[in-house]
Every structure is written in C-alpha cells, then in structure tokens.
Amino acid sequence: MMWIAALLISTSALAAPRLVSVQGKCEIKVTPDRGSIQLNTEKTAPTSVAALDEVSKKIDAAKASIQKMNLKDLELRTTHLQLNRHNEWENNKSVFKGFRASLGLEVITSDIKLLGNVMAEASKLGLTGTDSFNTFLSLEKSRKEYLKCLDIAAIDAKKKAEQLAKTLSNDIGEVESIIESQTVMQRPQPMMMMAEASMAKSMDAAAPSIEVGDQTFSASVQVTYRLR
Numbered sequence: 296m297m298w299i300a301a302l303l304i305s306t307s308a309l310a311a312p313r314l315v316s317v318q319g320k321c322e323i324k325v326t327p328d329r330g331s332i333q334l335n336t337e338k339t340a341p342t343s344v345a346a347l348d349e350v351s352k353k354i355d356a357a358k359a360s361i362q363k364m365n366l367k368d369l370e371l372r373t374t375h376l377q378l379n380r381h382n383e384w385e386n387n388k389s390v391f392k393g394f395r396a397s398l399g400l401e402v403i404t405s406d407i408k409l410l411g412n413v414m415a416e417a418s419k420l421g422l423t424g425t426d427s428f429n430t431f432l433s434l435e436k437s438r439k440e441y442l443k444c445l446d447i448a449a450i451d452a453k454k455k456a457e458q459l460a461k462t463l464s465n466d467i468g469e470v471e472s473i474i475e476s477q478t479v480m481q482r483p484q485p486m487m488m489m490a491e492a493s494m495a496k497s498m499d500a501a502a503p504s505i506e507v508g509d510q511t512f513s514a515s516v517q518v519t520y521r522l523r
Contacts, residue, residue: 312471313521314521317452320513322512323447323513327430330429331431332428338353349396350398353420360416369404371402381394408507445475468523469521472517
C-alpha cells in the first residue's frame with residue numbers, strides 16, 4: 296500500500312502544469328529622423344579621362360555647395376561610378392561616339408525638410424537629375440522605439456492572459472516562457488523627385504516642399520503563463 300501511495304504522489308508531481316499561452320502585439324507610428332536623396336550626373340566625352348573628369352568636377356562642386364548649407368548630421372556617399380563605351384547606330388552599323396561616365400552622390404541628413412534645397416542647388420550646378428528621396432530612422436531612434444514597442448506588446452500579452460484566466464475562473468502565475476517575434480517596419484514609399492537641369496533652371500530651381508511621412512513599427516511576443 297505504501298508503494299502504491301508513493302507511486303500516486305510521484306505521478307501527480309510529474310503531471311504537466313496548467314498553462315495559458317497568448318500573443319501580445321504592438322503597432323506604433325514613428326516619425327523618421329533621417330532623410331536621403333541621390334544626385335546623379337553623366338557626361339559623354341571623346342576620352343574616358345575627359346568623361347570621368349567632367350562628372351567628378353560636377354559632383355565635387357555639389358559636395359562643396361552642400362557642405363556650406365551646414366545640414367545636421369550630414370553624410371555624403373558615392374553611390375556609383377560607371378564608365379562605358381558609347382556607340383550609336385548609324386547607316387546600319389554601330390559607330391563609336393566616345394565614353395559615357397556616370398557618377399552618383401547620396402546626401403543624408405537629419406534636416407529632412409531641407410533636402411528640397413539640396414535638390415534645387417544640385418539643379419543649379421547642372422546635375423542631370425535627382426532620384427529616390429527617402430526617409431528612415433537612425434539606429435539610435437530605431438532601437439529606442441523598438442524597445443518601447445516590446446513593452447507595449449508585453450503589457451498586451453499580460454492583459455489577454457489575465458482576461459482568459461479570469462473567464463475560466465483562474466489566475467495567472469509565473470511566466471513559463473517568452474518568445475519575441477520578428478519586428479516588421481513599414482516605411483513610406485520613396486518619393487521620386489526628378490528634375491532635368493534645363494527645366495530646373497527655367498523655374499529658377501525652386502526648392503520643392505518636403506513632407507515627412509510616418510513609419511509603422513510593429514512587434515509581437517508570445518508569452519506562456521502558469522495558471523494557479
């Protein structure tokens with residue numbers, strides 16, 4: 296009899312705990328604190344050296360002008376450098392016309408609304424166009440907002456677990472496990488800002504108005520509680 300009682304106690308002790316598993320979610324809108332725009336220029340010349348020299352001079356002039364604007368947290372990055380033979384089809388044959396060089400510059404700053412001025416200045420300097428205006432979160436702000444969203448998701452999970460337990464005449468106890476799900480960040484669609492140099496000059500290179508759209512942060516956590 297003692298052996299049977301011990302076996303019953305042991306079996307009860309090994310019984311799986313009663314658990315409730317819930318998913319907490321968070322979705323918040325965040326205003327980007329960084330913006331970027333890509334400037335491009337290209338030139339066709341008789342020699343590769345001349346073509347490269349022309350595009351380099353234009354980009355260097357743009358860099359110098361932009362640096363004088365004293366934009367906050369300014370970063371300038373070369374996005375591409377291309378050099379190709381340029382041929383045109385004439386009289387049923389391909390005719391060599393020289394070398395075409397293309398050079399791109401990305402301008403990144405915290406003064407997002409001043410990127411319109413950058414576009415206007417680039418047009419004045421004869422750059423062929425601008426491309427792909429974009430906004431995003433700095434690494435510091437991204438981390439801060441993500442942790443805030445995790446807190447909201449955790450609180451949401453606890454409220455759901457408490458509600459389920461209460462409805463079933465239980466209380467939640469200790470946390471058994473927490474699983475963090477991958478965060479999804481929806482960015483506003485990049486704004487295409489194209490302006491040929493000749494058109495910009497005819498309009499006196501007026502700076503376009505820049506509006507910063509919000510980005511959506513979402514996160515979720517899977518939390519399992521013991522019931523008591």
